[in-house]
Amino acid sequence: MDVDAYTARHGPEWQRLQRLVARASRLSGPEADELVTLYQRTATHLSTIRSSSPDPALVQRLSQLVAEARSAIAGVHTPAWKVAVRFLVAGFPAALYAGRRWWLCVSAVSVVLSLVVGAWVAGSPDVQSAIASPAEIRRLVDVEFEQYYSSAPAGSFAAQVWTNNAWIAAICLVSGILIVPVVSVLWQNVLNIGVTGGIMAGAGRLDLFFGLITPHGLLELTAVFVAAGAGLRLGWTLVDPGPLPRATAVAAAGRATVGMALGVALLLAVSGVIEAFVTPSGLPTWARIGIGVLAELAFVAYVWVLGRRAARAGETGDVDEAGDLLPTAG
Structure with missing residues (x-):
């Protein structure tokens, strides 16, 4: 400039x-x-x-x-609802857009590794037998995988799922400065998806696997990848702060990460509702998957429309700057 x-x-x-x-x-x-x-x-x-x-x-x-x-x-302060609206339409999407290279790379690597692990498990009976006994595998394929999504009342299940995923995202965001914990969380996620998908594929039930995991999984995994990307970006800022002094750069990245935590929590709340109410519903598979795809496309539009616009207007997602924009004369 x-x-x-x-x-x-x-x-x-x-x-x-x-x-x-x-x-x-x-x-x-x-x-x-x-x-x-x-x-x-x-x-x-x-x-x-x-x-x-x-x-x-x-x-x-x-x-x-x-x-x-x-x-x-x-x-004189802006009402809280205006602060929240501004965060949703400017701060959070701008932070998502600014960090898009990080979470998109995390997404691509995680998906590829999950497919590799899944193919390895599906194609090797020895690996499957090392993971679980034939009876346990059969119980997972025939009963437990599908039953899991209706194992509790929808409201309670949504809260349980949100809490678990929010904890995973929090680990990625809080420990991002150390980098290694984020990589560990991502690897565990890859193993969970790859191994389960591989077992289902080996039993010829890949249709059930994707039919149940896709509706909520698209947005849920995206939220986790966003958190991991933000955490890794924070850690890398400590290594390479760019043109700013290291302390200044890390502080700015840390404040942006705090804002990301709030936004990721909202994404996980939406995916939790889908997982609790849509995934186990009696809707046709195509309808359930369609809802998940629409939610993911809405997120993509949110980032590339609102996020790009906000970023071009100077928004960075730095929560320290939010106060500079809140006061009004009303």
Whole structure:
């Protein structure tokens, strides 16, 4: 980004904001509204400069201006529902879009490894016998795999599934700075899917496997991959912080990861509802799979439409910047 051109374009707005801040106690109603609007725009400009072309002098200047403007508007806050809406339509999708290379790579590698493990298990009776006895395999194929999804009342089952998956995602996000725990979680996930799928395929019940796992699994696995990608991105930032000082880069990545945790929890809640109410339902297989595919396509559109738009507007998903955009004059 050309910092000089950006400054020339938005400098008048910054100067106007500075003048309004200087006489904040004597502003008219329209001027107070203008103060809030310019404050929000300047906070976005600051975010854009930080993420695209960090200029220490300009960042310092705008940070001070934003802080002064925030103090001038202190005591007036955006309602909580507006904060939540802004997070859903800007912060979270922007963070997803910014980290897309990480979670897409995690997704691709995990899927390929799961297929390799599944093919290995399906094609080797010796491997299957080492995993479980013939009676246990038959019980899994004929009863347990399908019965699992209706083993508890739908509401309780949804809560149980959400709690379990949220715990897995939390491990990926919290321990991402260490990298190794995330890789371990992903490998366990690969083994669980590959081994179960391989056993079902070896018994000729791959149709049942995909018929039951696809409706909720698409979005559920995507959420886990997003969490793992965010965790690995955080860990790699410690190794290679880029143009920013290591502490600054890691702190920004960590704050973005906190925002990702909230969004991932929502994704897992949706997949948990699908797993509890759609997967074990009496709907035809094509209908259940269709619901899962639609949920996944909605997520993809969410990232590539809202996420790309928010990222281009300067959003990064950094929760520390959210406060710079929350105050209003109402």
